Amino acid sequence: MRRPLADGRTETYYYHRATGTRLQGEPGTPEFLASFQSAAKAASADRSAETVAWLIRQYCDSPQWKKLADSTREIGALNLKAVEDKWGTTPLMHAQNPKARPTFLRWHDKLAETHPRAADAKLSALARVLSWGLDRGHVTHNPIATFERAYRAHRAEKIWLPEHVAAFEGAAPPELRLALLLALHTGQRQGDLLRLPWSGYDGTAISLRQGKSGRKVWIPATKALRAALDAAPRRAVTILTKPDGETWTKDAFTWAWGRAFEGAALQEDLHFHDLRGTAVTMLSEAGCTPQEIATITGHSVASVNKILEVYLARTRSLAQSAIIKLDQHRRVKEAASDG
Secondary structure (H helix, E strand, O other), rough: OOOOOOOEEEEEEEOOOOOOOOOOOOOHHHHHHHHHHHHHHHHHHHHOOOOHHHHHHHHHHHHHOOOOOHHHHHHHHHHHHHHHHHHHHHHHHHHHHHHHHHHHHHHHHHHHOOHHHHHHHHHHHHHHHHHHHHHOOOOOOOOOOOOOOOOOOOOOOOOHHHHHHHHHHHHHOHHHHHHHHHHHHOOOOOOHHHOOEHHHHHOOOOEEOOOOOOOEEEEEEEEEHHHHHHHHOOOOOOEEEEEOOOOOOOOHHHHHHHHHHHHHOOOOOOOOHHHHHHHHHHHHHHOOHHHHHHHHHOOOOOHHHHHHHHHHOOOOOHHHHHHHHHHHHHHHHHHHHHO
């Protein structure tokens, strides 16, 4: 916009067309470019206000999002990007409408035809954002607070039996054998064990705060675990390290674990996470109550009971123990009747 000045000269002013914001500097200068980008960003924010994309940004700026583990946020960001690509421009007044539920579910079902687990993750991400928005008054209803998942993980029989542990230990290097022992004797998640510092072990017990739940757990070390930790070299801040003494990254550990698993020639579909359920069964077989197990693994008591319902029914040692007790009971009854 050109305006004549009192002295006869003409002054040129520049404005951002969408917002009417006056731009600073001359075209082509860094000041002008920064001013233009700032105005464009403001325009974009205005256009997305009260949309799903806007709600996603509010959620990602919240303490609830920021306190999540880095790995959780990394995966969550990918799912939220897919949600925003599909539903970002949808006004919240439509997204919160109960009539939107069939539309969201049709999107989920279409994705699930080829990638059921990814479909569940993406719809869960949208549901989580809407639930967060509901709690803070941004929406009045979450039409997908619950939904039937397409992916069913059937890992009920996936327990590391003694022969599996022995085979893995025979093929794995010392660094991975220590990781296996830590998982079996503490029941903790892979991420927490990879981050576990030596300062978390005082010679008798392990203390850590779980990254996923935020629970602080204190785990007295078994005799075997104490011996292994006391003998392990302290080459880094963390207990578990790569052969060169560097702290493991998630990808490096997953790759190394996979190679050791292949070397063990195990035919079963066993994952590192299955060691957590295995630890629960070991503690139960040792006579621990669900409450005692929960203090070790960091599960809720309800979660422990659910795990035990699934896992314990399939452990051979418990089945054998049950039959032995049954036989003993029958012998006692027969002896009493003969007498």
